[in-house]
Amino acid sequence: MAEHPAYPVGLRLSGRRVVVLGGGQVAQRRLPALIAAGADIVLVSPEATPSVEAMADAGEITWKKRPYEDGDLADAWYALIATSDVEANTAASAEAERHRVWCVRSDDADAATAWTPATGHSEGVTVAVLTTEAKGRDPRHTAAIRDAVVEGLRDGTLVAPHHRTRNPGVALVGGGPGDPDLITVRGRRLLAEADVVIADRLGPRDLLAELPPHVEVIDAAKIPYGRFMAQEAINNALIEHAKQGKSVVRLKGGDPYVFGRGMEELQALAEAGIPCTVVPGISSSISVPGAAGIPVTHRGVAHEFTVVSGHVAPDDERSLVDWPSLAKLTGTLVVLMGVDKIGKIAETLVAHGKAPDTPVALVQEGTTAAQRRVDATLATVAETVRAEDVKPPAVIVIGEVVTVGPRPAE
Incomplete structure (x- = not known):
């Protein structure tokens, strides 16, 4: 088995029985994701950390306060073995093999039939990084790769274009006081995904240089006003580009609502039927x-x-x-x-x-x-x-x- 790489797959565990053996730190780290997946979780352990105990008290898991017994993995779809008893872990692993239950072992990855990847999340995407071979596994390196990918997706430095149709609209993004590192993670990600950016002069200008060539950048101070007031012209520009089916970011300095006329723009967009997202920013x-x-x-x-x-x-x-x-x-x-x-x-x-x-x-x-x-x-x-x-x-x-x-x- 060690000669072949692991096969990555996403398990849909909603409503399905998952057995966790051991109520210590490993279980404490793994249980929240299993709960979020909607699994029917049975914890078998004579003891548990306060956090794990709180999950049981809240009804998120069923806790059997005893050591592992043969037969505990019956009807399970997935098992996490994380006790401090090596003999119990070995016996449970053997039971999992007999019942064809995919099994993770915290004490001996080589003896497991499944491995837990390092996972992270960004806007509906789960990033899972898995070492391909048991030999030479380096969990810290795997986690570092996970962190780098997730951070890049969140802050916009790693751009993954959407190839399906996106809903057009406008995001009023507070860019912070000027330092490009002080824009919010969500603001930077939306900026990276924009088709059009209408920017104030007080926004983080350095970020505009990072945008892909196809992004149209409009300096709000240079919009031809004609017979319109400056703010009305900006409102019209936001509406016109959004009606063309484009994703528009209104990049503002500081916070959109702190002397930023953000509400005026939101009201104009609402009157035009344009969906709008407001992303707060750090006020100067x-x-x-x-x-x-x-x-x-x-x-x-x-x-x-x-x-x-x-x-x-x-x-x-x-x-x-x-x-x-x-x-x-x-x-x-x-x-x-x-x-x-x-x-x-x-x-x-x-x-x-x-x-x-x-x-x-x-x-x-x-x-x-x-x-x-x-x-x-x-x-x-x-x-x-x-x-x-x-x-x-x-x-x-x-x-x-x-x-x-x-x-x-x-």
Whole structure:
């Protein structure tokens, strides 16, 4: 038998009897997959780990609290032998052979009639990696191959095109603060499967270079607006490409719903009858300060943080921010899109009671190779921005948390 490779196969165990001998760590690792497969599981073991016992208490398995006895494998379709008793394992293995029950042995793979592959899952696909020969089996190497394949499928670095018809639609993907490694696994996978990508300038631009040549990449900032407002033009572009039967990704910076107009796009797609998936992203409001060594909360310093948009000045009638109330808070204030309005913002906060020496940090191009941090106070921030030529995009952090930790090396 050792001269021939194992034959890989997927077992459909739903409703079929599976016997597990031994309630230790091996069973604890293997049982969840058998339960997920819908198997009728009988555990034979005088003892079990707390996790295995919990499965029995929940009715997911039937537990016979005794050692193995001849006849336990009768009517079984599959058996997992994982006790610490070698003699019992050998006897059970012999019974499995007599009854033609496929049998896995945790203590002696060479004596088994079946091997358990290293498995992983990604979007409805099960990846199973199996060593072809018993001699020289290396479970760690097998698991490493499994991990590499699954990770590649999940993050989009391993692209497996769909050859059956895919359902067209749009995915609103939050790309995170800028570092391409900070996009979510699901976001990166959807990006790799897209036919069309409509991207913001604040999205992780480096990921666009990895897309296959057939993918159409559209810069949202360059969509011809004509008589339309910018957002309306973007909405129309999403709808038009999706109606052509294409898989469309709207790649946005940060999170789609944190000052990203994601809901406006979702509503437009819903009105047009276009299915839409929303993939959350890491917001720059917490990730950029963190990358610059600033915690937005810290024990004994700040018990809350508030995120506001600074794209309009406090005295602008369009502003929906209650700046006087914010001035009274003792926690952290994070301002997005406020570089050119920071002077007026600081002036308003001080006028309503915020101390002029309140620390301020501006983090430009956060999480990217161009990241830089500039520190000031509410009294000096306007002049500092001019002197240091701070440009958008930059996240502004106001509060004592700015001084909590050591500044990272620039």
